[in-house]
Amino acid sequence: MSDLTSRTDVPTTSTGRRVPDKVGLEGLEESWSQRWAELGTYTFDRTRSREEIYSIDTPPPTVSGSLHVGHVFSYTHTDVVARYRRMRGAEVFYPMGWDDNGLPTERRVQNYYGVRCDPSLPYDPDFTPPHEGTDGKTIKASDQVPISRRNFVELCERLTVEDERQFEALWRRLGLSVDWSMTYQTISAEARAVAQQAFLRNLERGEAYQAEAPGLWDVTFQTAVAQAELEARDYPGAFHRVAFHGADGPVHIETTRPELLPACVALIAHPDDERYQHLFGTTVTTPLFGVEVPVLAHPAAEPDKGAGIAMCCTFGDLTDVQWWRELQLPTRSVVQRDGRLLRETPEWITSPEGRERFAALAGKTTFSAREAVVAGLRETGDLDGEPTPTQRKANFYEKGDKPLEIVTSRQWYIRNGGRDEELRTALLERGTELGFHPEFMRVRYANWVGGLNGDWLISRQRFFGVPFPVWYALDADGEPNYDEPLRPTEDQLPVDPSSDVPAGYTADQRGVPGGFIGDPDIMDTWATSSLTPQIAGGWRSDPDLFARVFPMDLRPQGQDIIRTWLFSTVVRAHLEHGSLPWSDAAISGWILDPDRKKMSKSKGNVVTPMGLLEEHGSDAVRYWAASARLGTDAAFEIGQMKIGRRLAIKVLNASKFVLSFGSADEEPSLDPALVTVPLDQAMLAGLAEVVEQATAALESYDHTRALELTETFFWTFCDDYVELVKDRAYGEGAGAASARAALSLALDVLLRLLAPVLPFATEEVWSWWREGSVHRAPWPTSEPLRAAAGDASFATVTAAGAALAALRKVKSEAKVTMRTEILAARLEVPAAQLASVEATVDDVRAAGRAVGTLEVVAADVEQAVAVDVELGESVKRGA
């Protein structure tokens, strides 16, 4: 049994043939995926050295998300690479991860079990959820039972087991050559420990820091949002022309956010703007609220925008933040974290009328506050004209549906070059060291890094996720000391500061003066996902393994997450290891539906991947995926899968035929010395060329070109070469032996060339006549083929094929069966092909049933043509 796991570095001696009478694709996925599992065909051998290993940082799919054909598409690309590298002799490290961290899982667990995470609660080891599997029904927040973070994580792990099973079943059926004993989960204790350890080291080196600063905030999810998660969307708004009161009369500004009037801290115009020179240095008062604010000059003000003079509020947009910071303006925030205005009138509004105005707005949403402010401005006559509707761009959290507000909060950041020229340059340099496939994806990295405007915000005010592993000492007044966080040691990780206690404290000191509190926040999912090489490679728990796989060779991923996953992984590896996380990145494109739109659930055209595999067969679906080059969007095309299916079936049938020659007890010979006939040598010469070109293509991550070359050769091999030699191969003697050896040699090579794309059909055929797995067989090289071919040229096969086609054409035009004999004919061939056709004329005769005289002459023709043909009696249908 162990023979299938052993490497076949040299062609094994064949042990005869076990070709079934009937061949087909049905059932190959089940039987082979099971056998591969039993035999450990893809088991990773961790004794190999770094030089012998090819390691892949596979994207962990979000298990709570739905399975999508896009997954099948891009994971097939990776598997083709993995199988190729394995056959090239590398030990492939190809673990699968499950991403069960983050909002999608949080929501599912809430609904599935009817619970809600409350990190302030203690762990309950005997907790039983109130519901179990509520069939997608949403449980109202008020009905959800609050539980500790640890209980919540346990439920998550329980729920995702089922999701993972489904994914694994799909991947096995698709034929991913993953070592299934090596999977990881992004919410596992190990992943949490890795994320916390990496964070603590960042903290120690000063790469992670806390800051109280204005930042983008989602009022629905009530969490801070990072630059990478922004999405600019069109959002309807209106310009309001509003009068401020100056000493010399009104000063008009235009704003889309009149509700921020109470948060106004200054009016700002460009220093060169002549219209406002006389106002610089003076003050004006805000309408309605009567707050005195200065008129200031700043170059970021654009004279041709709006009125040319802007109202600076804390905070309406990122320009406000810039002005606030650079002009050292006061902070007068009125929008709270829930998206509503302050409930109490702020102290900077002093006039009784202003305080009354604000009191009427207190606690309102920004939307109703805006209506109220506009009504007020109308009343006082400070609204000049009517609001003009406009379509503006606003920043949204990619999962949210309300525009982001800017609020001040204490957050954790990791330095990513966003405010540090030296680090930015270093990270841009890393980008140039990384091999992007395709190359043009590189600019997306450079654009993103070049456009960063701040460090990486990694803290989230959510409940489910990896907690920050720090506590803060409370002083005698109960105020936390944020400057010196209390840290665990690395061997204590993972910790949950909401239930674990820092060294030197006892549990009853939590939250009391002189005691401590835990950091309430969790890390952004990218803070964990950016460490997949470290998690999968055993950075923390298995340094021996890590040394053998890191830095990894390949990161396959989608183009949409270059700015997030790819970049953040580069940042973490750069900071922790001073290296790239991998040498190459393979970027897959989108799947487009027939309307050329990205396939999505909302379009209602989602096809379940398992259904696709069941209907068309895995090899067929893989063929479709492998036909699309990296970085190129591909159409979801059933037709392409049918072509793949046809190819897989042809592989089975042609192989069966090739293996049928010779007597049953005779072993197919792979002896190149037997190949003596020019046509056979010419075919092998062509195959040698294909091997070289396909190998070069795969080395440069161009699996599509490799497949195309192989496939084209394979069809020519079947349609022309096999047809030409089959009569001879049926016979006896040196000619027959030559044909049979050439057929076997070609089959042996073609199966290996096709194995990465069609793992099931090729393995099935391999099992008929060879030992071991084709997927552990060595990738073919051209040398043995060239040795057998001598100086023969594939042009001979082309010429003979063209001659055969000319004979077929006569019969096709005469509408007779191909078995009709040709009693006499003259073949006119291009002069350059004359020698080739003459050398192969016996095979051409046999294949064309040219039993009588066949004269071959050179003529001024572009392609071989048969003239003066005398056909024998047509074999009619049913005759």
Add this chain to the structure above:
RNA sequence: GGGCGAUUGGCUCAGUGGUAGAGCGCCUCGUUCACACCGAGGAGGUCACUGGUUCGAACCCAGUAUCGCCCACCA
């Protein structure tokens, strides 16, 4: 506004300086001896547009248009 990619037969895509290619679809025909999940033959394109370079351009250069995506733009 800046950038990246795409634009080739009805469809999906190759082709990156030397007389337009493949597969699917279509048309005609054939077939129990590997394969009807088959085979043979055939029709079908001024290579988005305009200009330039060149003996010669689908391919190089400049510009235009359309589509997709990334980034920026929130007064």
